[in-house]
Amino acid sequence: MTMNQAPTDYTPEEEILLQTLRAQSWDEFVGQDTIKKSLRLAIEAALQRKESLDHTLLFGPAGLGKTTLSHLIAKEMNADIKATSGTALNKAGDLAAILTNLKDGDVLFIDEIHRLPKIVEETLYPAMEDFALDIVIGKGPSARTVRLDLPRFTIVGATTRFGLLAGPFRDRFGLIHRLTYYQPQKLTDVVTRGAKKLNVKIDPQSALEIGRRSRGTPRIALKLLKRVRDYAQVNGFDQISTKEVRQALEMFAIDTKGLDETDRRLLNSLIQHHQGGPVGITTIAATLNEDPGTIEEVIEPYLLQIGFLKRTPQGRVVTAAAYKHLGKEYPEE
Ligand code: ADP
DSSP states (O other), rough: OTTTTTTTTHHHHHHHHHHTTTOOSSSSSSSSHHHHHHHHHHHHHHHHTTTTOOEEEEESSSSSSSHHHHHHHHHHHTTTEEEETTTTTOOOHHHHHHHHTTTTTTTEETTTTTSSSHHHHHHHHHHHSEEEEEESSGGGGGGEEEEOOOOOOEEEEEESGGGGHHHHHTTSEEEEEEEOOOOOOHHHHHHHHHHHHHHBOOOOOHHHHHHHHTTTTTHHHHHHHHHHHHHHHTOOOOSHHHHHHHHHHHHHTTTTTTTTHHHHHHHHHHHHHHOOOBOHHHHHHHTTOOOHHHIIIIIHHHHTTTSSEETTTTTEHHHHHHHHTOOOOEEEE
């Protein structure tokens, strides 16, 4: 664990911890009530008809619970789940190998589904629609296509970049849900449940303090909880109070809005080098020495959400609220 580790970077131990803290039932899954209601209804209807669930697409920023929901869906459907990702499926053959090993009703979870190569995506179309795979056997003039019947499975796709999915691909999902950032109060519930599982004593005020600084993201709330727990333990506190939360988060350079050094570096560089913008994404990426995709998918969404950054046709602009938060004077026109 390093001090300036971004909120979206995880050490292997943190990954394991997050796995063990994964919500195991609908009750443990906090918030996103509309999505939960709609999924539970669709699942009940599918079970009554003894059919597989419609292919489901979940989208929204990282750490909001897409993977967790996919596991809950499989559990409710009494089905097995296989997980893969858009970057792991390079060839149509990889997909065929997975699909032919599924059973009726199984869930195939594809994370980062927007990264599927086009050829794999197109192989998926008949598989999703007709539960069949068209496989080409042989080469040249003697090549022929064989149609392979597949079990009636359900794809649960997850993506942080809904806009990158082709229209025909999106249309093949019967259920499409967007996960949104969580309110601090909901994250407080995530922290409280997590603390119980970790056998950590934390009062409601401290849980809320962590909730407030977690960028609307359960994954970050759980990670901060773990860091605060480590801090309290090393410093000999057997109970976590707001004071420890503040001290620990200050040590990790996470401020009252949950911004970390990377966020502040982005805002400060826009202010110092570009008078607050507008600045294009490639320029920002070059200045910060970051990948434009990471900025767009990981750093920016929360800054946009809390109104610290605005997107304009000319580029990104830092808002007056961000200047105020950083203790800088807003340049009036
Ligand atoms: P994503 O797939 O969207 O990146 P995950 O499903 O991996 O997010 O969630 C990351 C962590 O946050 C997991 O440990 C998960 O249990 C927890 N989590 C996510 N959403 C919720 C929620 N609504 N309630 C409780 N815990 C949650």
